[in-house]
Amino acid sequence: MTQSNKETTVDGLRFFGRMSAAISHDLKNTLSIMNESAGLIEDLALMAENKGRPLDPQRIHQLGATIKRQIQRNDGIVRNMNQFAHSVDHSFKEIGLTANLQMLSTICRRLTDARGVAVAVTPSDPDIGIVTRPFHLLHLVWLLLAWAMDHVDEGKRLSLQARSVQDHVHLECRGIAGATAAAAFPPAPWTELLELLAARVEMDTAQQAIVAVLPRRMAA
């Protein structure tokens, strides 16, 4: 393994760890709400037993609904976590780009929110299929987002979208401040990762976007 390979592997592990930590934070938040809901039900029951304060059925219904809502939220988080974890299963696989962009932008929302940046995915209909290295592609999307957050326009809104262009796919992250971003382009060394994906990155100043150009079907 060359030094460059090693760095890409370590960077990949760091990315995986960072996303896993973000997921665990989201899970802790839903657990906290369920924990307080259960605690409040106990409090209300104790007040009814010990102080004769009547239990309000409406309040219990509300707390039940809160717990159910958090369970659904938890289910969504775990579904994304599962999909993300399985991105390392295959070296090459056909994946839907919109579905993967949505999954990643949801997983890293806590990190983008922390930077005060709103990230939206503009869906392709139908979704664009691409044969690629799924985990490395997600890593590249995160790098695009992280770079775009450093150079985001005043509105602090980024949008991710994919477009088919002949036998390639353009993965765009729009919303960067054209002039300052152009001065910082090309981003820090992503060479090894781009090679792994047979991709290149470009600036589209007209669209205020950083664009990853990927082959539609990578050869195994």
Add this chain to the structure above:
Amino acid sequence: MTTKVLLVDDEKEFLDLLGERMTARGMEVDSTTSATDALKITEDHTYDAIVLDLMMPEMDGLQVLKNLKAKHPELQVILLTGHGSIEKGVEAMRQGAMDFIEKPADLEVLTEKIKKAQARKMILVERKVEQEVRDILVSKGW
């Protein structure tokens, strides 16, 4: 004396539930989902303890802690952390947090920490008043 607490967390439902439970235990609770608002609120109100989420959308919890302590050194801040490790908590304490507690929090443990915060703040305020009186006596030379 009623314990006054400010809760700061970006999860509104969590704040409402925890606030209701703490109020039922005799505490006076204010809450906000915004770190910036928390800084503004502490300009006009005093609290025995501030329970602050470490990971806030507009500002990192540690940064909020730093700003709070810079303006009001006597403030007692308890950090709520979603981290599985104590690393961040230790870092927070190094930066002046009184304590930290991992999410999901046990309310009895949190209440205990809030009581300690209140006691510690009273000592600090008393010392501050003593010092102010001493300074006045020295400067006036009565």
